[in-house]
Amino acid sequence: MVNELENLLSNNIKGMKRSAIREILKLTQRPEIISFAGGLPDPTLFPTEELAEVSSEVLKTEGALALQYGTTEGDALLRKLLVERYQKQGINIEEKNLIITTASQQGLDLTAKVFINPGDTIICGLPSYLGALSAFLSYGANLEGIELDQYGMRSDLLEEKVVELANKGIHPKFIYTIPDFQNPTGITMPEWRRLEIIAVAEKYNLIILEDCPYRDVRFEGAAQKTMLELDKSQRIIHLGTFSKVFVPGFRIGWAIASEEILDKIVVAKQATDLCTPAFVQRISARFIEKGLFDKNLSVIINAYKAKQQHFIKCLKEYMPSEVSWINPEGGLFIFLTLPEFIDTTELFQTAIEEKVAYVPGSTFYYNGEGRNTMRLNFSFMSLEKNEEGIKRLATAIKKEIAAKTK
Structure with a gap:
């Protein structure tokens, strides 16, 4: 011992x-x-039955590729299909803007690894997803919380907090938010509130980490535009995942950002796990391609x-x-x-x-x-x-x- x-x-x-x-x-x-x-x-x-068929097919026809190491950026077909899904929503991204992660939790961790030094400040909703807070705290971040109302993070309090911190010589590294069915409250931000928060970020040169694990699980009402789509200054890091809408055991997620930011996330991922398992990525890609997703x-x-x-x-x-x-x-x-x-x-x-x-x-x-x-x-x-x-x-x-x- x-x-x-x-x-x-x-x-x-x-x-x-x-x-x-x-x-x-x-x-x-x-x-x-x-x-x-x-x-x-x-x-x-x-x-399970459809996955068994697709998995068998991938092994038989693409086994050498699917069982080998993959690229850090992720399976080319899966990235292509995900980009196409976003483009159909009117979001102008390319494959160079998307990296596959080992679930969205890794996206949170990689973002923290890229941006946080011990003592840096991160702004989050009050309350916020525990897994994100844990990731930020593990790199030595100080958290500053912004109260939520029925429309999500209050943009007026956000700006007040940013000004208060600036007067102390503190510039937050990023704002963390879950705009769709926020965890734990379930609140969805309307488009006008998303625009207000983006405006604060632009005014004070802040990055926004937009976490969207539940976005596709909508029962009623109109889907709001993502902050990624609304942003015009490439300051959004958008995280998605299949864990809630496909199978959590595959641990498939992704991060979308500008080339400049994504390059740093790729480097951080290379030092973390080299690549997300290629087999489950290719199965997921074929599952989408066949219309089964x-x-x-x-x-x-x-x-x-x-x-x-x-x-x-x-x-x-x-x-x-x-x-x-x-x-x-x-x-x-x-x-x-x-x-x-x-x-x-x-x-x-x-x-x-x-x-x-x-x-x-x-x-x-x-x-x-x-x-x-x-x-x-x-x-x-x-x-x-x-x-x-x-x-x-x-x-x-x-x-x-x-x-x-x-």
Whole structure:
């Protein structure tokens, strides 16, 4: 055993913490627990039969290519098909603007690696996706949060914060945002708010990291233009992924940016994993090419829409009147707000006793706020288990409210 291991560790690893969500998932492996904790897709929707056929075909006809090392930038066919999908949306990019990553989490990590020095400042929404915050903190970033309203990150507070930091001699490295079905709140930014944030970024020479893992999972309303499309000054780094709309086990994501920025991300990826596995990239490419991806996406959207509608119906039926929530137009999550005197971290143990689990909202606040909130996932469980889980959670919440208001 190594003596005084702590003295040998890097400052980076000392600053890292285990993912609270992953640790919660460990606690909820008991079969009697109904878990709303993970952002897990429904495994019954994985296109296993079609994937078996495509995988076999790729092995038989392209095995030498698919089983070999690939380029850092990614499979040429997959990049071409992804670029074509963006071009159909009116987004003017070329293959030189897109790199395949090992899921969007790697895109977050590579962006942090490229831009963050210890002590640098990053601006994020308050609350924000835990995986992004962890990636930024692992490189020594200081986080500055901007409150959200019903339209997402408040652009007025963003500008105030940028000016405040400038007066202290601090220039943030980038703004991190999830404009579509934000994790954890489910809020979607309207186009006018996206333009306001881009205007602030242009005025103060800031980069925007636009994270879009849920964009294709829309149930209602009109799709908003991406910030990538709205931007005219090439300051957007756009991240996408197949994890929520195809199969998470393939770990396929991508980053889109200007050639200048993307070149640095390529260099960072070469030092990280050389390349994303070529086999799953080529399978994904052939799956898209055969029209199977869009066919399966329609199935996923319809299934999740039904789950979300039923979930909200059950919340209305079983939750006490003191609990409120946001009704998102898509995505995988519902964000609950409880009375301010309820701490959902403390409530968690009561919930486990009722055999139901969730993620306490404070997990998504780097500053410890949001203690009366929680995030619930509706995509993973069946309709029946979602309803039973909401009943159990409502029971736990009612018990906590009664105990606190004696």
